[in-house]
Amino acid sequence: MSIPQPPSDHPGNGLQGVALQTSRAERAAAAADAAERSPLAAMIVRFDQAADLLELEPGVRRILREPEMQLAVAVPVMRDSGEMDVFTGYRVQHNTARGPGKGGIRFDLHVSMDEVTALAAWMTWKCAVVDVPFGGAKGGILCDPSGMSKGELERLTRSYVRGLGDVIGPDKDVPAPDVNTNAQVMAWVLDAYSRQIGHTVTSVVTGKPIELGGSLGRGDATGRGVMLASRAALEYVGLPVAGATVAVQGFGNVGSAAARLLQAEGCRIVAIADRTGAIFDAAGFDSEDATKWVRKHGTLAEYPRGERLSDAEFLALEVDLLVPAALEGVLTRDNAATVRARVVCEGANGPTTPGADDILNANGILVVPDILANAGGVTVSYFEWVQNRAAYMWSEDIVNDRLREIMTRGFLSVRDQAEKHGVSLRTAAYMLAVGRVAAVHHLRGVYA
Numbered sequence: 033m034s035i036p037q038p039p040s041d042h043p044g045n046g047l048q049g050v051a052l053q054t055s056r057a058e059r060a061a062a063a064a065d066a067a068e069r070s071p072l073a074a075m076i077v078r079f080d081q082a083a084d085l086l087e088l089e090p091g092v093r094r095i096l097r098e099p100e101m102q103l104a105v106a107v108p109v110m111r112d113s114g115e116m117d118v119f120t121g122y123r124v125q126h127n128t129a130r131g132p133g134k135g136g137i138r139f140d141l142h143v144s145m146d147e148v149t150a151l152a153a154w155m156t157w158k159c160a161v162v163d164v165p166f167g168g169a170k171g172g173i174l175c176d177p178s179g180m181s182k183g184e185l186e187r188l189t190r191s192y193v194r195g196l197g198d199v200i201g202p203d204k205d206v207p208a209p210d211v212n213t214n215a216q217v218m219a220w221v222l223d224a225y226s227r228q229i230g231h232t233v234t235s236v237v238t239g240k241p242i243e244l245g246g247s248l249g250r251g252d253a254t255g256r257g258v259m260l261a262s263r264a265a266l267e268y269v270g271l272p273v274a275g276a277t278v279a280v281q282g283f284g285n286v287g288s289a290a291a292r293l294l295q296a297e298g299c300r301i302v303a304i305a306d307r308t309g310a311i312f313d314a315a316g317f318d319s320e321d322a323t324k325w326v327r328k329h330g331t332l333a334e335y336p337r338g339e340r341l342s343d344a345e346f347l348a349l350e351v352d353l354l355v356p357a358a359l360e361g362v363l364t365r366d367n368a369a370t371v372r373a374r375v376v377c378e379g380a381n382g383p384t385t386p387g388a389d390d391i392l393n394a395n396g397i398l399v400v401p402d403i404l405a406n407a408g409g410v411t412v413s414y415f416e417w418v419q420n421r422a423a424y425m426w427s428e429d430i431v432n433d434r435l436r437e438i439m440t441r442g443f444l445s446v447r448d449q450a451e452k453h454g455v456s457l458r459t460a461a462y463m464l465a466v467g468r469v470a471a472v473h474h475l476r477g478v479y480a
């Protein structure tokens with residue numbers, strides 16, 4: 033909404049007008065600075081850009097900008113020593129207009145309400161952009177899981193589920209693994225919830241062990257989605273997939289799977305990195321070998337192949353494809369100008385700040401946004417939920433075929449939106465997602 037300006041002969045014009053313009057500029061600069069530091073501020077900047085282009089009416093805009101529910105709970109845990117410790121847990125449901133909330137649970141020292149809220153919103157847009165009938169949610173516990181025994185982690189998980197009460201459920205909010213959580217943690221969530229309800233409810237979580245109703249193909253799903261999005265992006269910019277050079281930052285489940293699957297498509301993985309540093313080999317790494325090393329040793333720290341690089345050198349490599357699959361805020365306005373990849377495909381959530389986006393776009397680098405690129409995980413989670421509800425398990429080939437269909441359709445829809453409106457893939461993805469969620473609110477109406 034524009035602010036009415038006084039006529040030119042109004043006594044408030046002149047210095048007052050200059051002050052108003054300065055104030056606007058200062059607010060814009062402050063918002064840009066905040067978006068470089070805060071995932072939540074970055075998400076709001078991108079949402080506002082899409083809402084402006086969609087000319088979203090103020091009421092629906094306010095609904096979609098705010099989370100439906102934010103919950104903080106005390107999570108008491110008896111340590112192995114007999115000492116009682118109390119952690120803080122969070123669960124946020126951003127929007128459930130299109131279906132139950134969907135989003136992971138992370139155990140990490142950086143968990144905060146702002147972070148979880150941003151991640152929940154990203155899940156809303158992620159599910160909408162690939163047209164999966166879920167809303168967005170996220171959860172986490174502020175803790176250091178590396179300093180906890182298996183028994184302590186189990187008690188932590190069960191205490192967290194008790195604290196959530198009836199917030200989660202197969203028709204309300206369906207958790208999944210995230211940072212520092214896995215299939216075993218999801219098995220504990222399933223059991224704790226099922227004991228509260230009085231019967232086994234396999235569809236309350238996804239990313240479970242196969243024996244408890246987990247889906248075949250779920251382990252590689254996010255990495256496979258990154259591979260499919262990367263392949264589509266390379267073809268879109270006219271680069272052959274076979275022989276394309278790739279740098280993968282982050283060699284956990286997502287990064288290692290993406291590297292292995294891209295290599296199977298004929299790509300050459302010339303650089304890999306994790307929290308211990310980066311390594312480069314122009315001839316290409318054997319992704320399977322590197323993955324086995326990490327499974328055995330925990331990190332790439334002593335991996336005996338390749339040349340060691342700094343993080344800055346890694347990001348500046350001249351490659352066809354850069355896959356940031358590690359942390360949020362890796363590409364910023366301070367280092368984006370050094371990126372020489374032709375395509376950036378975001379395996380992580382929020383690895384690129386809005387300031388970096390502006391630079392990458394200006395330099396002609398195609399960025400496949402996180403809400404599209406890493407949607408393979410939530411897509412196969414949806415498949416798992418469907419299989420649990422139907423009590424019928426699909427083959428891995430069926431899972432992978434349906435994932436390929438959805439990811440390909442999602443990329444083409446975003447591409448078409450970008451070309452139609454002359455915007456980046458990220459802005460197009462947000463426009464597509466926000467438009468779909470807004471349409472559902474219009475159809476359902478507002479109860480008052």
